[in-house]
Amino acid sequence: QALDEMEPSDVDTDDELDDSIEFDNWKSRELERLKADRIQRELLFREREEQERLRAMTEEERDAYHAARLAKKEADEGKDRPKMA
Amino acid sequence: MANATDPLAKSVRGTDPQNLMERITRDKVYAMTYWKEKCFGVSAEALVDLAVDLRSVGGIYGGNNRATEFLCLTLKLLQIQPEKEIVLEFIKNEDHKYVRLLGAFYLRLVGKPTDVYRYLEPLLNDYRKVRYRTRDGKYALTHVDEFVNNLLTKDMFCDVTLPRVPHRQVLEAAGALEPRVSALEEDIADLEEELESAVEEAIGQRMNMDVDA
Numbered sequence: 699q700a701l702d703e704m705e706p707s708d709v710d711t712d713d714e715l716d717d718s719i720e721f722d723n724w725k726s727r728e729l730e731r732l733k734a735d736r737i738q739r740e741l742l743f744r745e746r747e748e749q750e751r752l753r754a755m756t757e758e759e760r761d762a763y764h765a766a767r768l769a770k771k772e773a774d775e776g777k778d779r780p781k782m783a
Numbered sequence: 784m785a786n787a788t789d790p791l792a793k794s795v796r797g798t799d800p801q802n803l804m805e806r807i808t809r810d811k812v813y814a815m816t817y818w819k820e821k822c823f824g825v826s827a828e829a830l831v832d833l834a835v836d837l838r839s840v841g842g843i844y845g846g847n848n849r850a851t852e853f854l855c856l857t858l859k860l861l862q863i864q865p866e867k868e869i870v871l872e873f874i875k876n877e878d879h880k881y882v883r884l885l886g887a888f889y890l891r892l893v894g895k896p897t898d899v900y901r902y903l904e905p906l907l908n909d910y911r912k913v914r915y916r917t918r919d920g921k922y923a924l925t926h927v928d929e930f931v932n933n934l935l936t937k938d939m940f941c942d943v944t945l946p947r948v949p950h951r952q953v954l955e956a957a958g959a960l961e962p963r964v965s966a967l968e969e970d971i972a973d974l975e976e977e978l979e980s981a982v983e984e985a986i987g988q989r990m991n992m993d994v995d996a
Binding site: 708709711720723724727729731732733735736737739740741744 | 838839880907910911912913914920921922923924926928929932936950951952963965966967974977978979981982985986989
C-alpha cells in the first residue's frame with residue numbers, strides 16, 4: 699500500500715465501540731504506571747539512604763566500601779566477557 | 784516572513800520558541816504544502832479549527848521525511864505563542880481529542896515543570912482512542928493516556944526533544960506539587976499489595992547486581 703493511499707480511517711478510533719474492554723485495558727496501563735512510579739520512588743529513597751550511610755562512615759570504612767564495590771564490578775564484567783581463545 | 788516567530792513572542796528557556804523544535808525537523812514542516820496553505824498567518828482562534836480537523840498525531844513519516852499536520856500545528860503554536868489560558872482551553876477540550884493532544888504537547892514544550900504535571904496528569908484518565916502516524920507512514924492505534932504518559936516519561940517524542948522536567952518525586956519533596964491520586968485507587972482494593980510486590984520484585988533484581996545485597 700502506497701503512502702498516499704494510506705487513510706486515517708484505516709484505523710478505527712470509534713470510542714463507542716467496546717467501552718468496557720477499553721476501560722479494562724486502561725486499568726492495566728494505569729497500574730503499570732503506578733508500579734513504575736513506586737519503583738522509582740523506592741530507588742530514589744534507597745539511593746538517598748546509601749548516601750547518608752556513606753557520609754557517616756570513617757575514612758577506612760569508606761575505602762573498604764569502594765574497594766568491595768570495585769572488586770564486585772570487575773568480577774561481574776569478567777563473567778560476561780568471552781574467554782580469549 | 785511566514786516562517787518567522789511573532790516579534791512579540793517571549794523567548795522560552797532563553798531562546799526563540801521555534802528552536803524547541805530542531806532545525807532539521809522545522810525545515811520539514813516549512814516544506815509541507817499543509818504548512819504553506821493552511822498555516823499561513825493563522826491566529827490562535829483559526830488554529831483551533833485546524834486542530835479540530837486533525838485525524839492523527841505523530842512526528843516525521845515516510846521516505847521523504849514528511850512532517851505530520853500535528854507537527855505543523857505545533858510549530859505554528861510555537862510561532863504565535865498563544866496565551867496560557869488559550870492553551871489550557873485546548874487541553875480541557877473534551878469534544879476533540881486531537882485539540883487536547885495538541886495543547887498537551889505544546890504545554891509540555893513550553894510549560895513550567897509544575898504546570899506540566901498539574902495539567903497533563905489529569906489526561907492520564909482519558910482512555911479514548913487516537914491514531915499515531917508511525918515512521919513508515921502507517922497509522923497505529925494508541926490512546927490519549929498513552930500519549931500523555933509518553934510526554935511525561937520520554938526524552939523525545941514525535942521527533943521533538945522534550946525539555947527536561949524534574950521527576951515528580953523531586954517536585955513533591957520541594958513542596959511544589961501535591962502527590963498524585965490515581966483514579967484507579969478508589970477502584971481496586973488490593974492495589975497496595977500488588978504495588979508493593981511489584982516494587983519488591985524490581986528492587987530484588989537490582990539488588991542481585993549490587994554489592995551489599
